[in-house]
Amino acid sequence: MSHVSHALVHLEAKWARLVRRFFHAVRGHLVSCSSCDGRYRQLKGNLHPPNPMVVLHGIPQVDVGVGSVTEVDSDVLSLKISLLGDCHIGKTSFMTKFVGDMEERRGAETAGLNLMDKILDLKGARIAFRIWEVEGDDHLDHVPVACKDAVAVLIMFDLTSRRTLNNAICWYQQARRWNKTAIPVLIGTKFDDFVQLPLEMQWAIVNQARACARAMKATLFFSSATHNINVNKIFKFVAAKLFNLPWTVERNLNIGEPTIDF
Numbered sequence: 001m002s003h004v005s006h007a008l009v010h011l012e013a014k015w016a017r018l019v020r021r022f023f024h025a026v027r028g029h030l031v032s033c034s035s036c037d038g039r040y041r042q043l044k045g046n047l048h049p050p051n052p053m054v055v056l057h058g059i060p061q062v063d064v065g066v067g068s069v070t071e072v073d074s075d076v077l078s079l080k081i082s083l084l085g086d087c088h089i090g091k092t093s094f095m096t097k098f099v100g101d102m103e104e105r106r107g108a109e110t111a112g113l114n115l116m117d118k119i120l121d122l123k124g125a126r127i128a129f130r131i132w133e134v135e136g137d138d139h140l141d142h143v144p145v146a147c148k149d150a151v152a153v154l155i156m157f158d159l160t161s162r163r164t165l166n167n168a169i170c171w172y173q174q175a176r177r178w179n180k181t182a183i184p185v186l187i188g189t190k191f192d193d194f195v196q197l198p199l200e201m202q203w204a205i206v207n208q209a210r211a212c213a214r215a216m217k218a219t220l221f222f223s224s225a226t227h228n229i230n231v232n233k234i235f236k237f238v239a240a241k242l243f244n245l246p247w248t249v250e251r252n253l254n255i256g257e258p259t260i261d262f
Contacts, residue, residue, distance in 0.1 A: 076119055076126045082146045083133040084171040085156035086164045090189035091133050093225040098235060113142045144178045152183040152238045159194035165208060172216045183241050184218035191224040191258050202255060210261050222258040229258050
């Protein structure tokens with residue numbers, strides 16, 4: 001029995017040394033990952049740049065080119081936003097108005113898909129809105145890659161064209177096939193032209209747009225890229241929703257003014 005007891009004591013001592021060594025190793029890793037000013041040092045990882053070819057399971061590949069918005073600095077939080085709607089309704093003008101002049105933006109373009117990004121400072125953090133625009137119903141095959149992993153989906157229509165508003169529901173349904181969680185926003189463009197329409201037509205379009213937004217459970221904005229109406233406010237709304245910021249948009253249903261409804 002004394003021989004067995006001695007063996008048990010030896011085994012317990014061995015396990016104690018192993019446990020102490022394990023916790024020392026964990027403590028060493030934790031200390032090495034931090035610095036005196038409280039910031040974390042970047043751990044070594046894959047130093048090769050990402051492949052610019054977007055590859056998603058079951059989704060067609062889209063080459064967005066080297067130097068596109070997929071290349072964002074490591075200290076920037078990247079937020080992907082999808083921009084969908086019919087052709088010739090002002091999507092690109094809307095995106096360009098928000099992003100700014102050519103020297104202030106980075107982007108890429110391929111057949112049927114237009115990508116731009118804009119980096120902003122938000123309460124001390126740097127975020128990049130990465131906007132993926134599908135250029136119209138001739139390029140529905142790009143909807144999956146544009147919507148995959150997006151935090152918000154902006155569905156756009158021309159306020160002077162009831163047909164594009166009718167199609168907005170179809171765009172929403174296409175987006176939801178590939179993304180169930182993105183924040184939906186319904187945007188009516190060309191508000192400056194819309195206010196020139198007869199009042200009864202304006203009321204009819206407002207009511208139909210509000211009904212569509214309710215069906216999508218989306219917030220509704222009327223906008224104008226030409227006069228920069230509600231363009232920046234829409235992205236501010238998206239950021240506030242994502243980060244629970246203390247900023248809320250005010251409803252506006254006054255005829256002749258840009259509608260905001262939720």
